[in-house]
Amino acid sequence: MTVTQRIVECNSDKQIVDLVDSQAKATLREWKRKLIGEALEHLVTKYHGPKWLKIRERKPTPWVCSKCGPRQSNQVKRNGHYQRYLVVKEGVIDIRVPQLECLSCGKQIALDALFLPKRKRYWIELDRKITELYLSGVSYRQLKAILGRTMEWDCGLMSLWRRFQKIAKKASSSGLGETLKVLYLDEAYTRVKGRPYWNLLALGEGKSGKRAYLGAVLSPDKSEASWISLLEALEIPEAGKGLLVIHDGDQAIASALSLIVPQAKSRLCAWHELHNLFLKTRGLFPNNKDKIKEVMKEAKLRIESAQPKTTSPLERAIKEYRRRTRPMDGFKSRIGAANFLRIWLVKENARMAKQDWLEAVVN
Numbered sequence: 001m002t003v004t005q006r007i008v009e010c011n012s013d014k015q016i017v018d019l020v021d022s023q024a025k026a027t028l029r030e031w032k033r034k035l036i037g038e039a040l041e042h043l044v045t046k047y048h049g050p051k052w053l054k055i056r057e058r059k060p061t062p063w064v065c066s067k068c069g070p071r072q073s074n075q076v077k078r079n080g081h082y083q084r085y086l087v088v089k090e091g092v093i094d095i096r097v098p099q100l101e102c103l104s105c106g107k108q109i110a111l112d113a114l115f116l117p118k119r120k121r122y123w124i125e126l127d128r129k130i131t132e133l134y135l136s137g138v139s140y141r142q143l144k145a146i147l148g149r150t151m152e153w154d155c156g157l158m159s160l161w162r163r164f165q166k167i168a169k170k171a172s173s174s175g176l177g178e179t180l181k182v183l184y185l186d187e188a189y190t191r192v193k194g195r196p197y198w199n200l201l202a203l204g205e206g207k208s209g210k211r212a213y214l215g216a217v218l219s220p221d222k223s224e225a226s227w228i229s230l231l232e233a234l235e236i237p238e239a240g241k242g243l244l245v246i247h248d249g250d251q252a253i254a255s256a257l258s259l260i261v262p263q264a265k266s267r268l269c270a271w272h273e274l275h276n277l278f279l280k281t282r283g284l285f286p287n288n289k290d291k292i293k294e295v296m297k298e299a300k301l302r303i304e305s306a307q308p309k310t311t312s313p314l315e316r317a318i319k320e321y322r323r324r325t326r327p328m329d330g331f332k333s334r335i336g337a338a339n340f341l342r343i344w345l346v347k348e349n350a351r352m353a354k355q356d357w358l359e360a361v362v363n
């Protein structure tokens, strides 16, 4: 029975949807199998010439014999095919991969292509899928279930974890790209193996108002030493001359700043500034609510008109980070937490620069 005939026989919406989905998946799977197979043949022909050619030109190729080094087109020959399995989004496909042999030593030469890297069981598109799902709040366990269902393939939890960690390790941002004017410092709480940890964050703002994360440290404490290691890594020129640093007034941050960027001016973010003032005023006029109100109203006007944007832009990002990591109940390992932080910042930087974050993360 053809699909057309089968769709007529369906008795429910579910049956129709299931039929269409499974057929679409099968078609796409077959299309990818053909595409990759044909692309491989084309690759061999491109450098080695057509099969029937008796005498070959000497042309450089991208192929390297592990014993003899780079090969010219007339230093290799075709040697049949081998079968290889590849996991794509729609399932598992088998590909006939052309084999090449080195004419000098007889060794097999591996074909390597951007569209089919060596020794990769999962096709490149899966890295994106995994990253996208994981960063958007899906756990590894759920990821396994989702991918397992669509691919009809059991992808192990460990292998998913490793794939994500590998991508995270490679991810990097280009930074601010202009003179740093304002530096925001703050911390985001997290848990690693059930223990409290802090992500110490440094967000920079340039002359034009452009913002980007410049660095972050995953630390078991919020000590002066930890802030120093973050600030040192930023390599701020001229001891911070001309720079404004905005933070929450934490003593450890303040003393780290005085050591690493003594020339920088620092200010509390508006919320903290107002909060501190409120505590002080309440201490001065413990029973005078009207007086406290009056002082606060005036202070608010003064502080907010002087610098309208003093609420740290980090606060929003930290809320977002918490929202994402809360359901995970912390991280199982320090590496996992550090890599997540790293990839998260690359994602945030891409978002602030109005770039496609998936493109920036998986490259």
Ligand SMILES: [Zn+2]
Pocket (backbone or CB within 6 Å): 065, 066, 067, 068, 069, 102, 103, 104, 105, 106, 107
């Ligand atoms: Zn060789």
